Amino acid sequence: LFTKKRDVTELPLLERAKQELTNVTIAKDLPKDIKSQLTMSNLTENDLAILRVLIPEVKTNAESIVSNFYVNLENEESLRKIISNNSTVDRLRITLEKHISEMFDGKIDKQYVEARHRIAVIHARIGLEPKWYLSSFQDLLNSFFAVIDASSLVAGDKVIAINCIAKILNFEQQLVLE
Ligand code: HEM
Secondary structure, eight states, X not given: OOOOOOOGGGOHHHHHHHHHGGGOEEOTTSOHHHHHHHHHHTOOHHHHHHHHHTHHHHHHHHHHHHHHHHHHHTTSHHHHHHHHHHOOHHHHHHHHHHHHHHHTSOEESHHHHHHHHHHHHHHHHTTOOXXXXXXXXXXXXXXXXXXXXXXXXXXXXXXXXXXXXXXXXHHXXXXXXX
């Protein structure tokens, strides 16, 4: 009658994440609001450890995630103009790939937050409207869904993985759209 609750420690993803716990940090000296945002989002060091386990999966697919991102952006004429007036897709591919790899690195500190505030200022300066900024984040989430779905993780682990990715992507949005 009752489904036995699965012991989460059996999950390979979480087993591997435990081994990554020593490599992750949420800095103690973050601004008060940022700490509260992390608490409200329930984004914890456990999540950062899980994200670190996903690094190989993300690395393997980074090129296609990033290419897809710009193909998608260029469908919107106004965004195509912003890019050609300010940069090139080839240059942006490199910066976005670096940015994505930092999201999985397992370290949220003042530097991480400040770097994102600078990126927000850059995007505001080029006139990127929040609605496009947000849709492009959804594009990234869509790509991550596809990558995790195609991975060899068991179904339960896929849900855990996607939850962590959604949390870090939402945190990124909190930092750049404030
Ligand atoms: C620059 C990330 C969305 C256009 C950058 C940089 C990063 C970045 C890391 C480099 C900043 C630096 O020079 O230090 C992201 C992320 C996005 C996003 C994570 C959302 C998920 C967009 C969108 C556009 C865009 C939707 C559409 C036009 C640009 C341009 C630059 C830039 C033109 C170069 C600005 C300059 O060098 O003056 N972005 N971006 N970005 N981004 Fe984005």
